[in-house]
Amino acid sequence: TLSFVIAAFAGLDLLARTGLSKPSLLAKWIAFGLLCPLVSLIHPYGVQAILATLAVAYGNEAVSLIMEWKPFNPPDSPVQEVAMLLGLFGLLVSRLRIGWAKALFVVFTLHVYLAHVRFMYLFFLLVPLVIAVEVAQQYPSLSATAWLAEKRDGLERFLARRFYAICGTAAVLLIGAVAVLGSAYQVTPSPKTSASGALAFAESHHLSGNVLNSYNFGGTLIFHGFKTYIDGRTDQLFLGGFTKSDNDTGRGDGKPLLEARLKKYAIDWALLSADDSRIPFFDQLGWKRAYSDDYAVIYLPGA
Structure with a gap:
């Protein structure tokens, strides 16, 4: 548009x-x-x-x-x-x-x-x-x-005479460098958004049901086949006060609102970023921390 x-x-x-x-x-x-x-x-x-x-x-x-x-x-x-x-x-x-x-x-x-x-x-x-x-x-x-009308200096004449050879050499070196770096360093998504360890735990322990996730984990949940609680499609799917209410659950007085949403959406487990402000509320509500690393935390309902 x-x-x-x-x-x-x-x-x-x-x-x-x-x-x-x-x-x-x-x-x-x-x-x-x-x-x-x-x-x-x-x-x-x-x-x-x-x-x-x-x-x-x-x-x-x-x-x-x-x-x-x-x-x-x-x-x-x-x-x-x-x-x-x-x-x-x-x-x-x-x-x-x-x-x-x-x-x-x-x-x-x-x-x-x-x-x-x-x-x-x-x-x-x-x-x-x-x-x-x-x-x-x-x-x-x-x-x-004006540049084309100027007289070419020695370096420019050298590069012009060997233009195709230089470009071919540069292309070969570039492809070789990419191949070497690709084999030496595996390209992986950032753990801050992929939650790879937490999702490996969820899959190995067969966690299912409705998940309450931090906003940044929406994409990786979709990629791994989990239905999200919230993700980047906020302008299309999460309207009618949903996004604002979700944000309010992380405020200082958000525990009652979080508890109400856990019941409303029948949340079976939670995947939160390590710095999610709602983590203390889950502890206070009696949820059990089943997994944690430097980037993600998984909570399960208490007994």
Whole structure:
């Protein structure tokens, strides 16, 4: 859905540059814009995909609780803050001028990034592409055309003469390095989200029934064939106050709410991250700690 907005900015830029001097091209852009949402409906979910995007865009109970939907926070992202400040400094000291449509796009991408850090890629990937033409036109020395017109030095001539040999050698070395590293170091999911030890215990002890899990363990439970209590699909499946209530069970006064939810959802066992704030409540409610390691804890109902 966000791509429709990006396409609209591209159409505005065309309108700003050409006006009505090219009506046929403008008509093609209008047709393209009208067809975009229609073509996007050709899948099993139909209009529901767009409606889900709008529901998230206007916020739901889970948005404020999920890290990637939180607003930009400089202490958490110092590198991105430095990059933005350097970009702002460059704009202030340069004479770069861009059209109003592109300026609006830059402001839009910056807004959505500051509002939700998950949209970082829009600002840092698309803004350089959008202003690249103006940079090349207003600073010819930085353009590829100027570089191609320059006389090649000795290193460039050496690399150009042996281009295919160098690329082939680099490809062989890269493939060899990946093969060696792949055999020496096994790639495994992070234990902070995979709970591999805890799930191995659950499978070996044939734990079944309804599980109450920490949010970060939703994916690994699905992968291993367990039905989740909560997972990353909070914007689609866990609505109607469910996510907010689950978050409230971890607060200081959340024990009665947790006890009520254990009964309501007939929880047979619990898989919690080692730092889950509800762990003391399970101890106080008489649940037995059946398994624990540095990353996960499994609780079973007491006798």
